[in-house]
Amino acid sequence: xxxxxxxxxxxxxxxxxxxxxxxxxxxxxxxxxxxxxxxxxxxxxxxxxxxxxxxxxxxxxxxxxxxxxxxxxxxxxxxxxxxxxxxxxxxxxxxxxxxxxxxxxxxxxxxxxxxxxxxxxxxxxxxxxxxxxxxxxxxxxxxxxxxxxxxxxxxxxxxxxxxxxxxxxxxxxxxxxxxxxxxxxxxxxxxxxxxxxxxxxxxxxxxxxxxxxxxxxxxxxxxxxxxxxxxxxxxxxxxxxxxxxxxxxxxxxxxxxxxxxxxxxxxxxxxxxxxxxxxxxxxxxxxxxxxxxxxxxxxxxxxxxxxxxxxxxxxxxxxxxxxxxxxxxxxxxxx
Numbered sequence: 167x168x169x170x171x172x173x174x175x176x177x178x179x180x181x182x183x184x185x186x187x188x189x190x191x192x193x194x195x196x197x198x199x200x201x202x203x204x205x206x207x208x209x210x211x212x213x214x215x216x217x218x219x220x221x222x223x224x225x226x227x228x229x230x231x232x233x234x235x236x237x238x239x240x241x242x243x244x245x246x247x248x249x250x251x252x253x254x255x256x257x258x259x260x261x262x263x264x265x266x267x268x269x270x271x272x273x274x275x276x277x278x279x280x281x282x283x284x285x286x287x288x289x290x291x292x293x294x295x296x297x298x299x300x301x302x303x304x305x306x307x308x309x310x311x312x313x314x315x316x317x318x319x320x321x322x323x324x325x326x327x328x329x330x331x332x333x334x335x336x337x338x339x340x341x342x343x344x345x346x347x348x349x350x351x352x353x354x355x356x357x358x359x360x361x362x363x364x365x366x367x368x369x370x371x372x373x374x375x376x377x378x379x380x381x382x383x384x385x386x387x388x389x390x391x392x393x394x395x396x397x398x399x400x401x402x403x404x405x406x407x408x409x410x411x412x413x414x415x416x417x418x419x420x421x422x423x424x425x426x427x428x429x430x431x432x433x434x435x436x437x438x439x440x441x442x443x444x445x446x447x448x449x450x451x452x453x454x455x456x457x458x459x460x461x462x463x464x465x466x467x468x469x470x471x472x473x474x475x476x477x478x479x480x481x482x483x484x485x486x487x488x489x490x491x492x493x494x495x496x497x498x499x500x501x
Contacts, residue, residue, distance in 0.1 A: 264300055
């Protein structure tokens with residue numbers, strides 16, 4: 167049974183979510199359609215541009231993204247603290263960037279009605295469902311207009327998984343960033359077009375070009391500026407802004423090594439140099455690749471440690487406990 171979206175996305179459980187939307191009939195409506203021979207790859211840039219635009223408006227940050235030929239993945243973070251610091255004027259200004267006509271009507275409402283509208287808009291600007299709606303609807307309209315067709319462009323409601331701990335967040339990010347490599351349409355992360363990892367690597371390369379290497383490459387990596395459109399890695403430093411509590415250098419090591427294992431087809435073989443990184447996340451290096459291979463079908467509405475999954479399922483009685491056994495195998499007993 168399909169669960170209400172309000173119970174799938176609960177910020178009291180976590181602020182991180184893995185979301186996925188697929189084109190209708192699984193057609194390659196964002197890539198080369200082998201049946202018709204038409205190439206729709208230009209639509210991938212539409213999706214990336216829209217994702218970044220909405221991230222600048224909503225209180226939602228992009229941790230990772232990958233746009234494929236017939237679907238896309240996102241790892242999102244809802245920055246609740248940012249919403250609480252916005253004044254009414256900022257809420258109105260942000261909402262007007264998406265729904266200008268709606269925002270222009272605010273002056274016509276009574277004071278009580280205007281207050282209610284602003285409260286509603288504030289809530290929506292931190293709502294993943296509204297973020298995805300504002301992403302998918304314009305893309306569908308634009309694509310249908312280009313094709314001179316009507317009807318659905320997306321298969322249905324987007325799918326989401328709650329990421330209940332740091333290990334789940336980083337695993338979902340790696341899963342998303344390596345989608346093109348796993349699908350064998352890219353050889354390396356840096357050649358994976360329309361992905362956040364390619365964007366992070368390009369930015370890093372540009373930053374390091376004119377730097378003198380008076381420090382280790384690892385420190386140089388962690389001290390460089392990161393892409394403004396993506397949620398930054400904390401790199402061990404303290405900041406008032408929300409950041410991924412992990413070192414960028416470690417993440418890149420994790421991505422690079424994992425991509426090599428995937429390409430070479432060494433199932434379950436995780437090199438020793440990334441084992442300590444996984445251990446810090448309470449993930450079992452021997453079974454972590456199995457988690458990546460089954461991140462979507464092995465887990466259901468949430469990903470995380472067994473006790474966190476059990477708690478999440480108890481909070482929502484209608485939620486399937488799918489993923490408990492996989493979680494037991496992939497998380498270390500000390501987690």
